[in-house]
Amino acid sequence: MSDVPAELEGVLKRSETRPNGLHRQDMDKLRAAIVNSPLLADLITRAARNGSLIGIALSDNPNEAAHYGLRDRLIHLTERTLNDPQLSPQEQGDLLTVALGHETAHALRRKTSIDSVQRFSSEIEFRLQQGLGNESSLDLTAPTKSYLTEFRHGEALAELAGLNALASRVRVENDGHLDPNEFMQRAQPTTSCVLGDAAKN
Numbered sequence: 001m002s003d004v005p006a007e008l009e010g011v012l013k014r015s016e017t018r019p020n021g022l023h024r025q026d027m028d029k030l031r032a033a034i035v036n037s038p039l040l041a042d043l044i045t046r047a048a049r050n051g052s053l054i055g056i057a058l059s060d061n062p063n064e065a066a067h068y069g070l071r072d073r074l075i076h077l078t079e080r081t082l083n084d085p086q087l088s089p090q091e092q093g094d095l096l097t098v099a100l101g102h103e104t105a106h107a108l109r110r111k112t113s114i115d116s117v118q119r120f121s122s123e124i125e126f127r128l129q130q131g132l133g134n135e136s137s138l139d140l141t142a143p144t145k146s147y148l149t150e151f152r153h154g155e156a157l158a159e160l161a162g163l164n165a166l167a168s169r170v171r172v173e174n175d176g177h178l179d180p181n182e183f184m185q186r187a188q189p190t191t192s193c194v195l196g197d198a199a200k201n
């Protein structure tokens with residue numbers, strides 16, 4: 001695997017050796033998903049280079065596919081994202097690719113997200129202090145709106161990155177060609193952003 005950049009190799013190594021790291025058979029899936037999507041490999045390498053992603057770990061929250069930890073700088077993957085008995089190997093790889101692309105985009109926006117959370121909490125604190133004794137005039141609409149706008153923007157970018165990572169994988173499998181119908185059919189089960197009806201057209 002000599003063509004894997006050193007930073008990406010470092011992320012993979014830490015994913016296997018951490019206390020809640022991935023099992024060996026999951027590491028093979030992880031490596032395959034990354035290597036088979038050049039765009040995903042590039043995103044993870046960039047996140048590793050800027051220090052916003054240090055590794056990948058198992059998540060203990062079964063109610064999600066994956067999440068990125070702003071504090072620990074890890075992507076947390078659930079067992080279902082790695083080993084869902086109802087999925088074929090191809091579907092499992094697709095799901096893993098989209099989840100990794102999505103969470104890596106969150107990693108790349110780590111600083112923006114932290115700034116946004118800090119700005120939100122200090123504005124709320126300021127307004128609460130101002131409103132002391134006069135709670136009826138307390139209005140948290142503006143800071144809440146700007147926080148939610150930033151949050152949704154980050155989610156939209158992450159969804160795009162996940163789908164682009166999958167498109168990159170489909171393209172590699174088809175010698176550089178991307179069939180829109182095949183792509184939509186494979187994207188549909190991996191994200192709530194792609195509607196079933198659109199996949200049929």
Ligand SMILES: [Zn+2]
Nearest residue numbers: 102106155158
């Ligand atoms: Zn997200």
